[in-house]
Amino acid sequence: MTTLLASPIAMLPALVAEYVDFAATHFDELVVLTIQHALLAADTIAIAVPIAVTLGVATTYDDRAATVILWLAGIAMTIPSLALFGLLIPFLGIGSPPVIFALVLYSQLPVIRNTYVGLTKIDEATLSAGRGLGMTRRQRLRRIQLPIAMPVILAGVRNAVVIVIGVAAVGAYVGADGLGEYIFEGIRTGNTTMIVVATIAVSLLALAVDYTFGVVEQYLRLRNGETIDQALGTRFLTTLLSVRNTHQ
Amino acid sequence: MIEFDSVTKVYPDGTTAIEDISFTVEEGTTTVLVGPSGCGKTTTMRLVNRLEEPTDGAVYFDGENTRSVDEIELRRNIGYVIQEIGLFDHMTVGENIATVPELKGWDEARIDDRIDELLELMALPREFRDQYPTELSGGQRQRVGVARALAADPDVLLMDEPFGALDPITRDDLQDEFLAIQDRINTTIIFVTHSINEALKMGDKIAIFDVGEIVQYDTPHEILANPATEFVEDFIGENRLLKQLSITPxxxxxxxxxxxxxxxxxxxxxxxxxxxxxxxxxxxxxxxxxxxxxxxxxxxxxxxxxxxxxxxxxxxxxxxxxxxxxxxxxxxx
The missing domain is CATH 3.90.1280.20 (CBS domain Like)
Incomplete structure (x- = not known):
């Protein structure tokens, strides 16, 4: 199938043609796998974000707790994914559950860290005004700190999603759905094309989700009154949502 | 209305901000606390809405010791304006103004009317309601800050160098407007400033602070005519006669x-x-x-x-x- 001596550049057009051909013939299956992959990531994020934001809020209350929580979340990220899946199988069986559990763990650090940073970097005068006007600590958190920190928290979530989409591919090894199935099947059958196409699909999915979150993040920053260079998607979104101003 | 009874405030680090201060703020008047920085004027003001607690002595609000009142409830009945304004940039001007009425649980229609009323009072165009604070100028932002503080019709308004960060022309305009507004709303105001000229202009009564103590508490006229100490005389500065002319109608x-x-x-x-x-x-x-x-x-x-x-x-x-x-x-x- 491949000639070892041929220069990779000279082979490129032939390879690309091969990948396109593979993608075209397996299109339906690729779409299904991509959707499964995205759903797995979405499930993970839906579970991970509430936990991480809660922990992030907790870190702002106590410096010592902050150190411990961030340290543990950092440790969690260093555990190799395959080892973690293996350790979880006795408790959670095979398939998606151990994978989601592990991915939830991996997404903690970026979200906790950004929640902490977002909540603590808020302008002192704004908080002082909230306090002076008679907001309780919880009201300040809900009405001032969280909305202002939202873009920063979202940047952490965005970070986590990209990690999750990448690592989720490994989940196929323990039976989780997603594009990882093609990668492992490619490895098993020596089908490089299959591996490459699935990998590109994983990357494209990650890039698309990253961009979308980036646009939402920018939109939230604009709403908070920050001045930024807007991405094309952000300009589109703000135009789309500018009805808000005339509507209320 | 507000009475300071031998109040001392010592911070945890050992600094004494104010020592044994006693004075009374009459209802419906503007009392200006004025003095150089670090004299304890801001601390004194923050004792009123319990952003600080006295180390010794007591502060009475309508005859009641503020420590026996729920601090959140107390703050919602006291307007608060700060130099840095501290508007909530993620909320519209209308939402900013609605803060305290919402905390107090007013119904929506009442809040809605109140926002319009305050925009008018502060000479802000109605369209500002749905705009965000970052779109406004410094002077306009502080008008919103004052509107937000007045929203729930507080008995007392605390203003901590409210016009201090504005350019001289805007400051002068806002001072004049605020004097006119004050005639209409008749709220008891405690106003902190480091500028004697602002104090003379805004105050019915002026408390001049030296480090940690009040050296003279009197009307602007009396302070200009009979400064109690050399410190007061120095603080008033030159052109005392001119200043007297400025405040005499x-x-x-x-x-x-x-x-x-x-x-x-x-x-x-x-x-x-x-x-x-x-x-x-x-x-x-x-x-x-x-x-x-x-x-x-x-x-x-x-x-x-x-x-x-x-x-x-x-x-x-x-x-x-x-x-x-x-x-x-x-x-x-």
Missing amino acids: VSDVMDPVEAHADQFDDVGGTAAAADGGERLSDPPSPSTDLRSSFITLLEADRSMSPVVEDGEVVGVITESGIRSHFRDGTEGA
Whole structure:
């Protein structure tokens, strides 16, 4: 199938043609796998974000707790994914559950860290005004700190999603759905094309989700009154949502 | 309305911010706390809404020790304006103004009406309601800050150097407007500033702070006429007489029209006079301050001028009248 001596550049057009051909013939299956992959990531994020934001809020209350929580979340990220899946199988069986559990763990650090940073970097005068006007600590958190920190928290979530989409591919090894199935099947059958196409699909999915979150993040920053260079998607979104101003 | 009874505040690091301070703020008046930085004026103000707690002594609000009142409830009944404004940039101007009414659980229609009312009071256009604070200028932002503080019709308004970060022209405008607003709302105000001129302009009563203590608590007139200590005299600075002129209204010094009837060719309403000077295009009114009236006289090269209100001559202000007023009021200023 491949000639070892041929220069990779000279082979490129032939390879690309091969990948396109593979993608075209397996299109339906690729779409299904991509959707499964995205759903797995979405499930993970839906579970991970509430936990991480809660922990992030907790870190702002106590410096010592902050150190411990961030340290543990950092440790969690260093555990190799395959080892973690293996350790979880006795408790959670095979398939998606151990994978989601592990991915939830991996997404903690970026979200906790950004929640902490977002909540603590808020302008002192704004908080002082909230306090002076008679907001309780919880009201300040809900009405001032969280909305202002939202873009920063979202940047952490965005970070986590990209990690999750990448690592989720490994989940196929323990039976989780997603594009990882093609990668492992490619490895098993020596089908490089299959591996490459699935990998590109994983990357494209990650890039698309990253961009979308980036646009939402920018939109939230604009709403908070920050001045930024807007991405094309952000300009589109703000135009789309500018009805808000005339509507209320 | 608010009474400080031998209040001492020592911070955890050992600094004594204020020591054994006692004074009373009367209902419906503006009391200005003024002094150099680090004198304890801001701490004193923050004791009122319990952003600080006294180490010793007590603060009474309507006769009740503030420590026996729920601090959140207390703060919602006290308006609070700070120099940094501290608007919530993620909320619209309307939402900012609605903060305290919402915390107090007012119904939506009432809040809605109140926002419009306050925008009008603060001379802000209605369209600002749905705009975000970052779109506004510094002066406009502080107007929103004041509107937000007044939203739930507080009994007391605390203002911590509210106009301190604004440019001089905007500051002057806002001071004038605020004086007019204050006449309408009749709220008890505690106002902190480091500027004696602002204190003289805004205050019914002024408390001058030296490090940690009040050295004089009096009306602006009394402080200018009889500074209690050398510190007060230094703090007032130069041109004491000019400052007195600035805060004295024409009505305090003017003579009745009849006393000068022979000097005017037409007492009935025009501002023309027979003393040889130019005709006055903009004669003073009873509320005009003496400083600008005096300048008006000098510019027109006249020794007297009619005082006009609503197109009627209501009195006469004379150069000699101004002179003798201050000869009686002050010695050697």
